[in-house]
Amino acid sequence: MIKTVPETDEIALIIGASSKIAQAIIGQVSQREGKHVIAVSRSVEAAISAANVTWLPCDYSEQGIAEVCQHLAPVVQKLTRVVICNGMLHSDTTFPEKQLREFDREKWLESMETNALLPMLWVQAIAQILDVHQRNQIVVFSARVGSITDNRLGGWYSYRASKAALNMLIKTASIEMKRTHPNVSLLLFHPGTTDTPMSKPFQQRVPKGKLFSADFVARQLLDLLDRRTEPMPLEFLDWAGETIEF
Numbered sequence: 705m706i707k708t709v710p711e712t713d714e715i716a717l718i719i720g721a722s723s724k725i726a727q728a729i730i731g732q733v734s735q736r737e738g739k740h741v742i743a744v745s746r747s748v749e750a751a752i753s754a755a756n757v758t759w760l761p762c763d764y765s766e767q768g769i770a771e772v773c774q775h776l777a778p779v780v781q782k783l784t785r786v787v788i789c790n791g792m793l794h795s796d797t798t799f800p801e802k803q804l805r806e807f808d809r810e811k812w813l814e815s816m817e818t819n820a821l822l823p824m825l826w827v828q829a830i831a832q833i834l835d836v837h838q839r840n841q842i843v844v845f846s847a848r849v850g851s852i853t854d855n856r857l858g859g860w861y862s863y864r865a866s867k868a869a870l871n872m873l874i875k876t877a878s879i880e881m882k883r884t885h886p887n888v889s890l891l892l893f894h895p896g897t898t899d900t901p902m903s904k905p906f907q908q909r910v911p912k913g914k915l916f917s918a919d920f921v922a923r924q925l926l927d928l929l930d931r932r933t934e935p936m937p938l939e940f941l942d943w944a945g946e947t948i949e950f
């Protein structure tokens with residue numbers, strides 16, 4: 705159950721909250737900005753413990769998502785930001801494909817489920833609980849490699865294509881929500897290569913100065929959101945606030 709949220713507090717909902725970038729966002733929003741954070745994750749082991757952070761475990765099933773939304777319902781008017789961090793490039797059984805012959809049905813389905821379907825289910829569920837005139841910023845973590853225009857190197861078939869699918873789903877939702885939720889701004893965000901478990905196997909190829917800390921990326925995102933105070937059309941932006949072509 706969500707602890708009592710003081711009258712004045714704004715709430716930020718951080719989904720996929722075990723992500724290293726999510727942890728940095730939770731730290732900055734709860735400690736520096738003093739806002740209330742509701743953190744949703746499959747695992748609460750890495751949980752930041754603070755009076756203004758509430759952890760909700762979720763298995764990301766449709767029922768699990770619905771239960772989180774039920775918990776949110778009494779405080780939904782205070783919900784001003786939603787950040788969906790989930791993403792998967794590799795796992796115990798999956799590594800990004802270098803070649804066409806490595807493309808595999810199961811790995812593809814796993815990528816699509818985590819990178820495209822899951823964030824979309826959250827956007828769908830959140831849209832249903834928000835008041836239609838409520839102002840809210842929804843950030844969905846994408847990746848530059850999900851840009852079809854930017855694909856010059858090839859490889860990483862499943863990750864690329866699942867992030868491209870995510871971008872299309874969110875773009876489509878943004879067109880509908882402009883009508884149904886005119887005060888909601890959607891943002892697709894590319895954090896840049898960030899020092900997290902996701903990028904670990906690939907960090908040796910990153911040019912000097914281009915491997916960011918999670919704290920830096922969190923600050924860049926929060927600054928970007930602070931500059932976007934008015935309801936805005938969907939953008940696909942990187943950590944520097946630069947537009948990425950779809």
Ligand SMILES: NC(=O)c1ccc[n+]([C@@H]2O[C@H](COP(=O)([O-])OP(=O)(O)OC[C@H]3O[C@@H](n4cnc5c(N)ncnc54)[C@H](OP(=O)(O)O)[C@@H]3O)[C@@H](O)[C@H]2O)c1
Nearest residue numbers: 720721722723724725745746790791845897898900902903
């Ligand atoms: N790190 C980079 O260099 C980089 C670059 C470009 C884009 N990104 C994107 O940034 C976001 C955050 O990445 P990160 O580097 O912070 O990752 P991370 O520390 O490896 O965290 C992984 C995140 O993905 C979720 N996740 C992983 N496997 C999942 C599964 N099977 N089902 C559901 N959720 C799953 C985790 O959710 P739980 O909390 O539920 O465990 C967690 O939110 C991702 O969307 C990623 O694609 C990262």
